[in-house]
Amino acid sequence: MTTFNYAGQALDYTKMINRHGSPYDRGAADSYYNRPIRPHYYPEGSYHGEEVTELTDEELADYLRGYEDNERAGDHKDWS
16 A cells, blocks of 8 residues: 655555554554654664664654554553
């Protein structure tokens, strides 16, 4: 499935959501755990290698898309 990021660039949605540590994945995870928006990602996979906090416009758009997609889905960790 192809979707478009906020910059209007075509993205393979399936690859975005399946790659652990990607900006999209980290945004979705932050939303899921009710964490505040803090754009970052891990190029070598979640919590592997160095965390990247200076994102390109495209990476930032992907992070925010992951966060917003999860917010719209209402999928949050139940801490009870």
